[in-house]
Amino acid sequence: MSEAITDRDVVRALRPFVRATGPLLDTLREANLLGLRDREVERDADRGLVDKLWDQLSKVKVPGTAAWARMDVHQRDEWWLNRLGRFVSLLAALPGVGGALADRLPIQAALGAAGQGLLLSAVAGEHGFTSTEDRVRLLAHVLFQREVDGTAVEQDAADREAEDRATEELTSELGERSTFKAIGATVWKLAKVLWRLEDELDKRPQGRFYHQALGMLPVVGVVGDYFGERSALKRVRAAAYAWFATQ
Numbered sequence: 160m161s162e163a164i165t166d167r168d169v170v171r172a173l174r175p176f177v178r179a180t181g182p183l184l185d186t187l188r189e190a191n192l193l194g195l196r197d198r199e200v201e202r203d204a205d206r207g208l209v210d211k212l213w214d215q216l217s218k219v220k221v222p223g224t225a226a227w228a229r230m231d232v233h234q235r236d237e238w239w240l241n242r243l244g245r246f247v248s249l250l251a252a253l254p255g256v257g258g259a260l261a262d263r264l265p266i267q268a269a270l271g272a273a274g275q276g277l278l279l280s281a282v283a284g285e286h287g288f289t290s291t292e293d294r295v296r297l298l299a300h301v302l303f304q305r306e307v308d309g310t311a312v313e314q315d316a317a318d319r320e321a322e323d324r325a326t327e328e329l330t331s332e333l334g335e336r337s338t339f340k341a342i343g344a345t346v347w348k349l350a351k352v353l354w355r356l357e358d359e360l361d362k363r364p365q366g367r368f369y370h371q372a373l374g375m376l377p378v379v380g381v382v383g384d385y386f387g388e389r390s391a392l393k394r395v396r397a398a399a400y401a402w403f404a405t406q
Contacts, residue, residue: 164358166307169299173276174311175322176352177294179329180280183345232285236396239281244392247274250346252385266350268360271388272302273350275363275395282399288406301398302363303356325352364394 230238251271276298283294292309299305311318329348332341353360365387 164356166299166305169303169305169356169359170295170307170309170311171322172352172355173295173298174291174309175325175329176273176276176349177280177291177298178322178326179345179349180277181284181289181291181294183330183333184277184281184284235285236282239278239285240392240396243278243281244274244389246342247277247346248385248388248392250274250343251388266354267384268363269350269354269357270346271391272353272360272363273346274388275302275392276349276353277346278392278395279399282396286403288403293406297399297402300402301395303359304362364391364398 227235227238247270251267251274279298279301280294283289283297288294288297290309295309296307299307299309311322329352330345332344332348334341
């Protein structure tokens with residue numbers, strides 16, 4: 160019989176998780192992609208094709224563009240939910256090809272929880288909760304229904320070094336020009352961190368019952384799991400908003 164997972168176990172797992180997601184999301188949010196943020200739409204009818212192309216790119220609502228800078232907090236939350244949400248939901252749903260058998264494997268729940276944690280860190284940043292401690296408290300509350308202080312209890316120098324190494328390893332795939340492959344590999348590493356909290360994963364927000372029923376079927380189960388994860392992410396965001404209101 161496995162030992163019960165303590166609050167300290169949750170905090171020790173979430174701290175490197177949050178530290179790995181935070182800088183990544185902050186970089187994506189603040190990156191000035193190709194200098195687009197500083198380039199407003201010009202209205203010179205004589206501009207060349209290249210200039211017109213740059214202006215069209217500056218209208219795209221992605222971090223680093225002028226359009227992104229003009230978005231309010233809730234619009235940015237919606238962007239994270241849709242763009243990031245689709246990507247992490249697909250990753251979490253892929254094991255669903257195996258139907259009920261795959262649903263019994265903790266890796267699918269861990270991938271789903273990793274995606275939810277990534278979204279929570281993104282939304283938290285938009286609402287001004289940028290510290291590791293705040294994000295750990297948020298993730299513990301929403302994903303595991305636990306109230307923790309987010310600090311590493313009795314962390315000595317060796318523990319801090321171990322946390323630093325764990326964080327560095329989680330982000331080792333990311334470079335100056337991170338690809339979808341690198342991002343996917345990083346999400347996989349984040350999922351393995353949460354896999355250690357296997358007994359807690361069922362507490363995270365889930366999809367509707369009909370998503371879970373469809374997910375039990377072989378092959379088409381991936382469809383049910385995908386829409387289930389998308390539905391769960393909306394519940395995650397709602398839970399985050401409720402948490403923000405109490406802080």
